[in-house]
Structures are given as structure tokens and as C-alpha cells.
Amino acid sequence: MNSPPLEQLAGRVREAARVLARAPGSVRDDALGLAADLLEDERASLVTANRADLERAEAAGMVEAARDRLRLTEDRVHAMADGLRKVAALPDPVGEVTEGWVRPNGLKVTRVRVPLGVVGVIYENRPNVTSDAAGLCLKAGNAAFLRGSSSALDSNRAVVALLRRAVVKAGLPEDAVALVEDTSHETAVAFMQLRGLIDCLIPRGGPALIGSLVEHATVPYVLDGDGNCHIYVDGAADLSMAHELAVNAKTHRFGVCNAVETILVHAGVAPEFLPRLAASLETAGVEIRADERARHHLPDAVPACEEDFATEFLAPIVAIGIVDDAADAMEHIARYSSGHSEAIVTSDVSVAERFVTEVDAAAVLVNASTRFVDGEELGLGAEVGISTQKLHARGPMGVKELTTLKWVVRGEGQVRR
């Protein structure tokens, strides 16, 4: 199948978005339900399409961890279908009146939540992102314009073909979901520059993708950024709570953006706290890199260098530092934080409130694990990503973050004097 030139395809997706924007929520939900059914019915053919990708990947020498991300199994297809059904069951974000008032001249002013239009998603080799991202876009009334990686092209084509069948079956235009099949770097850059045709671009991938986007994109985008997250154990902390929180935040999962990478400990509690903490972390297989002060209590730890405090390890490694007080901890956090999630453990309410006010991050937690900073865990139902930028969306993004607001003004002939 020959794919149309990028601009032409983008124009068709834009037209589809206009139709979608006026489709009732029930029709969009139907499309998601039909898509879930089709994915399950056709799971065998999806696995077959995926096998072609996997064979190419193996021939090209792709490492097993990457091939695992690329792999579709029948179970994984079921999970994709479940994800679509879960998104369909969420409340419709479109049409919400977020605020409104009447002006002295009688004008009735409201702000109404509406779809963004065309949402572009550019991502790497996990084919489940294809249905996840398309599902969230459709739920919020947006057309999904997808650009996956070349390694997953056969899988993505197969998934998108099913999604398009479902969309048409629900009475919506097939270009409500579209895949860019030309996976060259030049086309990726052209995709990032479809100004006026893409309303919002969301990258799902690593630092190379983010860097390319920041350099090249002229369309508006929302970045899913790094998480160099800290937990600060205050002098007034309940130390057994602090122990449990630090271990959970570091060891619950290593490769995620809301895992803790640095543990900062108040000097007053370090002698009691650190040896026990280190024992639990070592049992969990975590390598400790400690600053000079912390090494007084952790003689076996690797010495931490400046770089360790600036690194998102995404691995069973943790940096540990001793600070004099909460102010010192906040200075450290201001210097090294990526603005994702920052936690304090304390029973002193004034220290807690100061931390909450002064720490500049998407999420600030008191006496809770950073692992909760996630759309599902915070109660958004589904997650598009976690933004570390400050404009438009900050922190976990739900379907609401795939919408915008429209001012609606109703009058009876008012003119401006």
C-alpha cells in the first residue's frame, strides 16, 4: 500500500478532526468498544504482523530488552483491548463548562471544554502505544495522527487498520486515526513542522526524541520529561515510615520516571536512619552512592560524585546525601531536580507546608511515596504521560489534558461603546 504524501494525509486527518469534534461522546465510546472487540478478534493476525517486525529486529541485531518492548503476544493484545474499554468508560471531558458568569451588560460568558483537534503522537517501538494513544485521543474528541518507529511498522499498520475499521463502523471518518508510514528522519522532522495541521504533538520516547523535538518542532507540543526525583527525610520524620517510603519509592520499580533517585537525610537522624535503610536497599539489590557525610554512616558505600546527584538512574542505584535541615534539602532539590516529583517525610506541619510551597515540581508529596505520581494512582483514570513542563499540562496528564477551552459568549445584540 502506498501512503499519501505527508501534507495530504495531514489535511485528511484535519478534516476528520472537524467531524470528530461534533460527534457525541456515545459515538466516540462506541468506536473505542468496537476497536477493543476487533483487536481481540484479530489477535492472531496482529501477532503474525508483529512477527515480521520481530524477525527484522532480530536480523538487525536488536537487543532482547528492546525486542521485548516490540513484542505483541495474545495477552498483550488483550491488555490493549482492555485499555480501550477502560478509556471508553471514563467521563466525557468534552462539553464541560469550566466557568461562567454574566457581565454587567448582560453578556453571558462561559468557557467550554472542547477537543484540541489533531493530536500528533511520535513514539518509539512499543506497538501498544498505537492503540493506547489513539484511544485517549478519540475519547477527548481528537483525531490521532501517529508516527511510530520503523521497527514496529508492520505491527502499527495492522493495529491502525483495525482501529480505522472500528472508527468507520461507529460512523466516524477513517482518518480519525492515521499512521505516518514513512519512518525516515526527514519525515519525522516534517511531521514536527506541520504547523496549522497538528494542534498538539506528544512525544513518547527517550532523550534523543525529546531533543529532536525541542530543536525542530514548530507545532505546539507537550513534553513527557525526565524524573530525577528526591525524597527528603526530615529531622522530625517518623523513621519507620521514612524507611518504608524510601524503600518503596526506590525499589518498587526501577525503570520509571517517578522512582526516587536521591535520598536526602537530615543530619540529626542520619546515624539512626541510614544503616537500616542501607541494609534494606542492599537486600533489594540497590547500589548506594553516598556523599562524604553519609559515608561516615555507610562506610561500604560507593562515593557519590556531583554527576550522581544529577542523574536519573532508572536502575537499582541510589544517591544518598546528608543535609543540615529542610532549607538545605530544598537547595539541593532546586539545583538537581528535573521538576517531576519531590517528597518529604516529616511530622512537623510547618516544615511540611514550607516544602509544599517552596519546592518547584509538578508534584510535591508529604509522607507518601513518589510512585503515586501517575495518572491512575492520582485518580485520572488513564494517563497520556507525565509532563514536566509548566504550560498547558503539568504532572500526570489525563484525557482532560487532550482538550482545550473555547469562550462562548451569548448576547442579545450588545455592541461595544
Next chain:
Amino acid sequence: MNSPPLEQLAGRVREAARVLARAPGSVRDDALGLAADLLEDERASLVTANRADLERAEAAGMVEAARDRLRLTEDRVHAMADGLRKVAALPDPVGEVTEGWVRPNGLKVTRVRVPLGVVGVIYENRPNVTSDAAGLCLKAGNAAFLRGSSSALDSNRAVVALLRRAVVKAGLPEDAVALVEDTSHETAVAFMQLRGLIDCLIPRGGPALIGSLVEHATVPYVLDGDGNCHIYVDGAADLSMAHELAVNAKTHRFGVCNAVETILVHAGVAPEFLPRLAASLETAGVEIRADERARHHLPDAVPACEEDFATEFLAPIVAIGIVDDAADAMEHIARYSSGHSEAIVTSDVSVAERFVTEVDAAAVLVNASTRFVDGEELGLGAEVGISTQKLHARGPMGVKELTTLKWVVRGEGQVRR
């Protein structure tokens, strides 16, 4: 005075923003009040500083309209001071809890409005923008990092020096307001690329500035875009209301983004409506460019070309077209609109609601003049600009749009299982 290198200045502004973020609203309001007083006390020296700019401008052959924008008079300085006092009197946007809930595990989740941090403003030669922009930034708890044009450098230096005195007098760091004194193009580009140091960049200027920003900026920005606005007179319109609205929307002020540039008229009412409308517009000095169908009723009108419907005239010129119905009008609007403000005049509620739902613009108005799409007129108190982008802020932006949200999560030791 030698100004520090850009990155060094940006670092200082960033530090000041951290202090500002925790300053109470009363202190920020004090700073605005003190700044207003200082502007008025020092108005003579501001006018003197401005004279140097005006003399350079005249020597360089700047046209009078541009020199008028550059000019500071004692009255204009009073207006700047009044603007600061008005902004100080607005409710504090910082600290608002926009939503919150308790999770099944007991975690208390809230979203709290907080300052963006450092707001960059890049603008052309109106020195009043210096105090207006700084005032709005400070109100929302942000440091104001300003880059004005070379033609207004003496004026901007003088205004910023007073603002910094006021800020210090209120107990805040002087770098809460800072001016980039190097007005070269290279520094403007470097300013747009201070990623990690500027949290939000707002351009106040024409298409050349916007174009440069879209091309070069790597920091997040909010665009204040063009307004190619339409008013559609439906077949079911009250024609005397439609007449008044169309005349107001076109002639109340010509050079503004919320003025109407195209009037679309339902074929059924065109014979009655158009000749009367044309007479009023001509009396107001407006040149009419009509499409072929409209010229049947307006034989003296200039023939409109395709380009006329795509142009934001910002002048006493209007394009007029005849359409078959509301759907036809919406097609025209979808093709030519810049997504700013679109109005319909109709007494048919189902046509009105369809227009409201389907037209994709920052503001959609029913039976009201597009001239109301403005921060003050819609009730925001003060206006940072009018955004035609969909992310972060759309339509008139008040001080609230100079803030972001922070997730605050309070627990009692919850860990993720």
C-alpha cells in the same frame, strides 16, 4: 552601565523568581503600588529619558505613527501607574486550589495554582508594555524578564530602574524585574533559547516577531495571534440587530485583532440587508470588497479576490460574501479563520447552538459584537494578550494564565503495592 552577560542575568532572574514564588500576595501588591507611586513621582525624568529615544528615532527617520507608539507623555505615565494599581487590586491567582479529592487509600490529592517562575516578554517599541507586562508578571508571582526594542532602550531602562526600586522597597529581590539591554538580533535569539531559565515566553508584536519566535524559540511560549474574524448574518437574524452588530464589530476600532474583517450574509436576507449595511459602512469610511454574489446587491463595491478573505486588514476595509446557509458560512470560516473570534447573528436557537459547537475558534459569539473578546470586556480584569493557540491559554489571557498548577499529595505513609 555595563549589562551582565545574558545567561548570568537569567540566572539571577531565576533566583529572584524562587523568592517571589513564596512571597505573600500582599507583598507583591505592595510592590505594584510602590511602582505606581514612583512612576508618577518620576514622570518628568521618564519623559526626559523617552526624549532621547524619540530624538534617535527621528534622526533615523522613523515614521510618526511608530514614534507615537514610542512616545511617553505625563498622561501616558499616569495611565501606566493606574494600570499597575488596577492589577494590584485583582484577586491573587496564586494558591487557588482548583480541584481536589481523596483516593481510596486515603491520599489527599489537590491541585494548587502557583507562579510559572520566570516569564520572558519580548516586545516592540511601546515603553508602556514594560510596566504593563512587569505588573502582570509580579501579580502572578513571576519574575519579569523583559526584552524591548533598541528604539525604546532609554525609556525602558528608566522604567525598569523605577520598577526595581519599588520591588526592593517592598522587600523583594531587584532581579524580579530585569531588562535585557543588548538589543541585537543575536541576543533576541539567545533569549528565545534560554531553556530551563525562562518558563514561559510571551511575544508582544507583529508577524515578524512571531515568525522569528516560532523558528528559533526552544523555551515554551504563548502566541498572541492574528484575528481574521467573521460575523455571519443568518437567514433567521433580526436584521436591525445584525446591522448594529456588523457595524460595531467592523468600525468601533479598525486596528485591533477582534475587529471583524469579513461579513458573511445568508442569501435569503442579502437583498434587504446588504444595501443598508453598505450605506452605514461607507458613511464610516469603510471600503467594501464584495464577492460576485454580493455585488448583485452592491454594484459599487470593489470585487473581492480570494486573498481578501484571507487577510486581516486591520484597516477600514471589509470583505463581504454571500453564503447559502449556516453550514456554508461555517465552511468559509473553517477555511479562512485564524481561530480568534467568530460571531453569528440569528434568532434560531438550533442554528446558534450548531455554530457554537462546530466553529473552531478561541471565542464564539451569538448575537454579540466580536469587539467584546478582550480580557477587560469578558471580565478578567486585565489582559496579558489574546492567544490563538490551543495549548495552555486560548483567547483573552488574564493573570491566571501566567500561572501553572502543582499537584500536592498529602499522605500518612502510604506506599505503592
